[in-house]
Amino acid sequence: MTGSSPILEMSGISKTFPGVKALSDVSLAVYPGEIHALMGENGAGKSTLMKILSGAYQADSGGEIRIDGKPVAITSPLAALHHGISTIYQELSLAPNLSVAENILLGREHRNGLMIDRRSMEAACRDVLARLGVGFGPSTRVAELSMAERQLVEIARALIANARILIMDEPTTSLSSRETDALFSLVRQLRLDGLAIIYISHRMAEVYELADRVSVLRDGAYVGTLERGDISAERLVRMMVGRDLSSFYKKDHNAKGSRGPVILSVRNVGDAERVHECSFDLHLGETLGIAGLVGAGRTELARLIYGADRRTSGEITLEGRPLSIRRPEDAIEAGIVYLTEDRKNLGLFLDMTVRENVNLNVLERDARLGRVLNLKAARERAAAAIRSLGIRVAGDFVPVGTLSGGNQQKVLLSRLLETKPRVLILDEPTRGVDIGAKSEIYRLIDELVRRGVGVIVISSELPEIVGICDRVLVMREGRIAGEVGGADHPPITQEAIVAIATGVREAAA
Secondary structure, three states, X not given: OOOOOOOEEEEXXXXXXXXXXXXXXXXXXEOOOOEEEEEOOOOOOHHHHHHHHOOOOOOOOOOEEEEOOEEEOOOOHHHHHHOOEEEEOOOOOOOOOOEHHHHHOOOOOOEEOOEEOHHHHHHHHHHHHHHHOOOOOOOOEHHHOOHHHHHHHHHHHHHHOOOOEEEEEOOOOOOOHHHHHHHHHHHHHHHHOOOEEEEEOOOHHHHHHHOOEEEEEEOOEEEEEEEHHHOOHHHHHHHHHOOOHHHHOOOOOOHHHHOOOEEEEEEEEEOOOOXXXXXXXXXXXXXXXXXXXXXXXXXXXHHHHHOOOOOOEEEEEEOOEEEOOXXXXXXXXXXXXXXXXXXXXXXXXXXXXXXXXXHHHHHHHHOEOOOEOOHHHHHHHHHHHHHHHOOOOOOOOOXXXXXXXXXXXXXXXXXXXXXXXXXXXXXXXXXXXOHHHHHHHHHHHHHHHHOOXXXXXXXXXXXXXXXXXOEEEEEEOXXXXXXXXXXXXXXXXXXXXXXXXXXXXXXXX
């Protein structure tokens, strides 16, 4: 960044935990008025580095942090605030029972004698809320706000504390597309106001859209920094995982040469509201993608096939056998399983252990005399899942809620695979997981296809759809509007998919 000096310089930062070298001689420079993305796999050291900057951790001796060129000691979160550093974590740190003003000024309440002066606090917060253009007032209880609005309260808290460096950790995880767009507009405005923003994200599309520069960590070490004009998927993947993009999406199965008979046939399936007369075939030996804009009906179609929602029309045939699927249990018994896009709320039991989650669907199969659980079999199954899927965990006794997104997704996948499915429907299988875990999930999909499992992938990430699928169905307004890939259709490209999804051109389904 020419023409200015860094507001923040971190140099020679190392951090060792018992038995683990989390950071090794890491450096980072951030300038005022820039959005600086920080990327890397889970475990690369991003969170540790930011916790050192925010005062939650102390670095090992030898490193240095400078603000405006002057060395500073950040010994606590309060010290970080004193130096103008604020952090907005993925899990927001608000008190829902308190008002917006009470949350913004938490720990710095205005008092009139011994009493809290709420009127004065609300007055002090009005300007910053007006600056953010929010639709709620300082007296509103946080419990009444949406997730996006709560995030604005966190930003207001940073601004009223005169933050000059704002750390945003996966800020769009719980936001809709419209809320994400609004947040991006605000982040750009904060950049224009001169804030230095460190933006942590796994989503490359967000980095392309927002970042002025990107720094990458791998295995606790600094790999390098890219300027905006140099940012590309190929370079980022190579920096983060140490290999080229071509091997990232590498497929060992050959759908054109080995595509087998139809395993799943869907005819005229619909619910008369969101999905209308959808028909397609899934062949053995291929990965079938379903793409489309948000609201096109992709997830709704999957839920109708799986029996999670009631269909009003259509027939489903598996390996030539007509199926009567009225509920998910019917689908699982027939050999069709569905990985939900909302793993935390609809897929996993976060308070339960890895072992319990892996074995949940097969407990009755193992039970002796129909009632006594076979704990030995459950332990062996969990150990096999951890080993075969590369789940990074201290043991099968660990609660799933403590795992990273990628490892949570592997636990959920392992539970589904224990039912020995014939067809696996994956809805946004890599949402919220780091790039290393994505690569591992892609290889697992490829292996399942080679083993004879029919795989359907629903994804909003077009590079993912293009990279791993052999054919792609494109949905628009609840219907299959076209198809790309295969012998009789246009090649799979992002442009072709978008053209069909938006109605720019039609393609025969």
